[in-house]
Amino acid sequence: MLGQLKSAVVIPVCLALALLLTLCLPVGAQRTPALKDPAGTNSDALAFLNEVFELYAHATSYDLESVEEQTLTGEFSRLWTKSLTIAIVEPGKGFRFEAHGHSGSAVQISNGKTEWIYYPPFQQYIEHAAATTGPTPIHPPATPGLYSLNTAQRTPKVLSDLRKLVGTAAYGPEETIEVNGKSIACKIIRTEGELPQSSAHIITGFTFWVDQKTHLIRKMTELRKGPLNPTEPDMNYVMERHTLFTIADLDAVPQADETFTFTPPMTASLVEKIEDPMSAAIGQLVGKQAPEIRLKATDGKDVFLKSFQGKPVLLDFWATWCLPCVESLPALEKLYRETAKRGLIFLSLDQDEQPRTAEEFWSGHNEPWPNFHATVDTLDHFPKHGIPYFVLVDASGQIVFSAAGFDETALRAAFAKLGPAFTATP
Numbered sequence: 001m002l003g004q005l006k007s008a009v010v011i012p013v014c015l016a017l018a019l020l021l022t023l024c025l026p027v028g029a030q031r032t033p034a035l036k037d038p039a040g041t042n043s044d045a046l047a048f049l050n051e052v053f054e055l056y057a058h059a060t061s062y063d064l065e066s067v068e069e070q071t072l073t074g075e076f077s078r079l080w081t082k083s084l085t086i087a088i089v090e091p092g093k094g095f096r097f098e099a100h101g102h103s104g105s106a107v108q109i110s111n112g113k114t115e116w117i118y119y120p121p122f123q124q125y126i127e128h129a130a131a132t133t134g135p136t137p138i139h140p141p142a143t144p145g146l147y148s149l150n151t152a153q154r155t156p157k158v159l160s161d162l163r164k165l166v167g168t169a170a171y172g173p174e175e176t177i178e179v180n181g182k183s184i185a186c187k188i189i190r191t192e193g194e195l196p197q198s199s200a201h202i203i204t205g206f207t208f209w210v211d212q213k214t215h216l217i218r219k220m221t222e223l224r225k226g227p228l229n230p231t232e233p234d235m236n237y238v239m240e241r242h243t244l245f246t247i248a249d250l251d252a253v254p255q256a257d258e259t260f261t262f263t264p265p266m267t268a269s270l271v272e273k274i275e276d277p278m279s280a281a282i283g284q285l286v287g288k289q290a291p292e293i294r295l296k297a298t299d300g301k302d303v304f305l306k307s308f309q310g311k312p313v314l315l316d317f318w319a320t321w322c323l324p325c326v327e328s329l330p331a332l333e334k335l336y337r338e339t340a341k342r343g344l345i346f347l348s349l350d351q352d353e354q355p356r357t358a359e360e361f362w363s364g365h366n367e368p369w370p371n372f373h374a375t376v377d378t379l380d381h382f383p384k385h386g387i388p389y390f391v392l393v394d395a396s397g398q399i400v401f402s403a404a405g406f407d408e409t410a411l412r413a414a415f416a417k418l419g420p421a422f423t424a425t426p
Contacts, residue, residue, distance in 0.1 A: 040142070045189050046169040049208065052053035052215055055250055057160035063088045063255070064155050065247040072228070073324070074237045076361045079323050083148070087155035087397075090253075094133055097152035104145025106136055108152070109262045116262040117274065119146050124271045125264050144278060159217065165204050167193035177209055177219055180246055183213045202226035204378050211299070216248040228326055236261050278404070281383035285402040290393040295349070295372040298321030298359055303372065309397050314411075316348040317374060317382075317389040320361045324390045328406035329365065335411065336369055344419045349374040349389060396416055 052422035064087045072079045083101035094111040104121040110130045117136065118125040122144075127184050138149050151158065173190035186209040195202035202224060209219035228237040264270070290313075295303040305313065316332065336346050346369035349356035355373035362371045383392070385404050392401035392414050402415035415422045 020257070041279050045171045046191075049166065049169050049189050049191070050163055052161045052208075052210055052217065053163045055215065056156040059156040059250045061089055061091055061251065061253075063249040063253060064159075064245065065291060066243050066245045068241060068243045069240065070241045072237055074235060074366045077225050077320055077323075077326060079321060085148075085152050085155065087254060088259060089410050090255050090260075091179075093255065093257075094130075094253075095257050097135065097149050099145065099148035100337065101145065101148060101151045104143065104147065105195075106146045106149050107262070108149050109260060110135065111257075111260040113424070116264075117146075117149070118262065118268065119143070119274050120268075121275060122147060122276060123265070123268045124274045125262075125268050126272070126274060127264075127270060144275070146274060164196055164207065164342075165193045166191040172207070174212075175209065178217055179244065184209075184218055186210055187212055195226075202228060211248070214248070214250075216245075216250060218245050218248055219243065222308050278384055278386070282385055282389070282402050282404060285383065285391065285399045288389075288399050290384055290397050290399055293378050293381050295347070295378065296375065297372060298371070305347075305393075306397065311343050311345050311394055312349060312395050313393045314346040315391040315393070316346065317351060317385065317391075319351045319387055320357055321352070322387050325405060328388055329367065331408055335369060335408070335415075339370075339415060339422065343371075344415065344418070344422070347372065349378065351379070386423065 007415075010257070037328045064085075066085050068085070069082045069426050070081050070083075081102050083419065085095065085098065085100075086098035088096040092112070095111070096110075097108040104119065106120075107116070109116045109118075111276055113130055114127060115130040115136060116125055116127050117138075122271070135149075135153050137153070138147050140147065162276075169189050169191045172190050174186065175188055176183050176185050178184075189206075189208045189210060191206045193204050193206075195204055203226060204222060204224045206223075207221045210216070211218050212330070219242075224237075224239040226236055227233045228239055229235060290305060293305045297303050320326070332346075336344075348362075348369065348371040350362075350369070350371055351374050352358045358371060358373065382389075387404070388406050389404045390401065390411065391399060392411075394400050395418075400417055401411070403410060
């Protein structure tokens with residue numbers, strides 16, 4: 001599957017010979033260190049697993065491609081996501097990183113001379129001279145799909161760092177799994193541990209399927225339980241993550257030149273910085289009068305936005321399936337309690353498919369401001385946007401703030417512009 005993705009993204013072009021990435025990617029074939037093969041029931045599973053992690057810690061040439069599915073379940077929510085990751089590094093030739101998921105797809109390629117970063121959702125790409133220090137890191141506030149490239153860049157380190165989450169380990173019955181039509185005999189290791197550097201008691205457990213021949217991880221599952229959301233210390237969640245490595249190779253396997261070359265689609269634009277075109281439309285609302293929208297209350301009554309004129313209003317677009325939206329609620333409630341006494345009206349508008357879903361969630365969380373279901377007619381008055389999305393309307397009915405994503409600092413700055421009452425320290 002991932003191999004097909006690679007061929008779909010790459011369009012071969014003629015390029016000059018690649019420069020050696022001498023500083024960031026050491027030259028030379030890498031040999032997989034020999035491990036002690038565990039035998040019998042008295043073997044030390046933890047010691048063996050740490051040696052497996054050590055292989056990834058010293059990896060300099062690799063091809064690691066995986067499919068991951070994750071489910072996060074809480075009392076009032078359930079979120080399922082799937083992602084595909086490609087991480088290929090060959091010293092002296094270049095690197096290739098891909099991240100594909102619900103936030104979008106992103107590609108980062110270098111042939112040692114030129115580096116390309118391509119973000120298909122925006123049809124934009126960057127092209128510049130490759131740095132000798134390695135792949136360009138993606139900095140916030142980049143869109144999550146683009147930011148995922150950082151994880152792809154760190155794939156071996158992410159795997160080696162799993163040792164920090166392992167407290168105890170034990171062998172399970174050996175098992176043969178099918179990967180890309182091939183049977184792979186695996187040793188099973190089950191672990192238990194606790195999330196480090198966390199004040200909350202979060203239990204985490206792994207099951208690893210380790211290839212008996214290469215001693216590399218071909219499959220793993222992770223289970224975490226506890227208050228996984230720092231902003232909701234009293235809410236317990238269960239996270240299940242299943243990862244299958246469709247390709248796992250830490251030796252210097254020669255890659256085709258096309259792996260490290262990129263030709264942009266004709267529909268893509270060369271830019272200095274990848275930016276969301278949607279953000280420009282969202283920002284253009286500032287300075288305009290708020291639209292005359294009608295909101296439907298849970299009791300069936302109509303509520304008109306213009307009925308609040310004379311007081312500032314904050315519109316919060318959200319959905320129960322949007323994890324960042326749910327995570328922002330405690331901070332948003334704090335802002336509400338600071339500003340409501342000064343006259344600011346909070347109105348949340350859910351974008352759930354079924355209004356009842358948000359109604360049950362809202363009543364379960366006992367938020368102190370009302371929520372309305374955002375109809376198609378309501379959404380048509382605003383630009384296409386990601387969520388959470390906030391629109392601040394001043395007392396005269398003029399929009400003074402419009403932005404996607406929860407940024408408490410930006411919101412506070414926007415509140416301060418509403419007048420002296422909102423500049424005082426809470």
